[in-house]
Amino acid sequence: xxxVGKHCILELYGCPSETLNDKDQIVTxxxxxxxxxxxxxxxxxxxxxxxxxxxxxxxxxxxxxxxHTWPEIGYAAADVFTCGSSCDPVLACELLAELMGAQRHTMxxxxxxxxxxxxxxxxxxxxxxxxxxxxxxxxxxxxxxxxPLAIKHSVxxxxxAAHV
Numbered sequence: 001x002x003x004v005g006k007h008c009i010l011e012l013y014g015c016p017s018e019t020l021n022d023k024d025q026i027v028t029x030x031x032x033x034x035x036x037x038x039x040x041x042x043x044x045x046x047x048x049x050x051x052x053x054x055x056x057x058x059x060x061x062x063x064x065x066x067x068h069t070w071p072e073i074g075y076a077a078a079d080v081f082t083c084g085s086s087c088d089p090v091l092a093c094e095l096l097a098e099l100m101g102a103q104r105h106t107m108x109x110x111x112x113x114x115x116x117x118x119x120x121x122x123x124x125x126x127x128x129x130x131x132x133x134x135x136x137x138x139x140x141x142x143x144x145x146x147x148p149l150a151i152k153h154s155v156x157x158x159x160x161a162a163h164v
Contacts, residue, residue, distance in 0.1 A: 007111075009108045036092055
């Protein structure tokens with residue numbers, strides 16, 4: 001099945017309230033989890049609510065990782081979306097559950113853009129498509145160039161299926 005990437009929805013239960021209320025620890029956990037997945041960290045935004053709770057988002061070259069916490073009930077909702085096939089958001093979710101101290105968790109994985117039709121993708125110039133991050137360091141001055149591996153494979157797979 002052709003896909004442009006995976007989106008994992010993660011629910012964390014039984015987390016220590018102190019962890020769920022620590023903005024710096026949460027941002028660090030997001031970054032470590034993204035790196036475990038093989039993603040490229042671009043930056044973050046986070047907010048600590050009063051009297052409790054944190055929302056944090058990590059911007060990835062491949063998409064994003066985010067979390068919203070409810071320390072009063074030991075619960076957090078998180079998601080990780082990565083484009084292409086160079087990253088594995090499942091690895092990020094597994095580490096995030098561990099770092100947040102979850103007693104249990106559930107995860108749902110969704111392939112994205114699985115219903116693309118040949119008409120929607122055959123015109124795509126796969127050399128210019130926006131998908132997988134480049135290898136090596138990203139310079140702040142250089143434009144982010146993303147080779148189109150996922151789109152290229154998706155276009156070919158969809159086109160092949162249409163001709164069968």
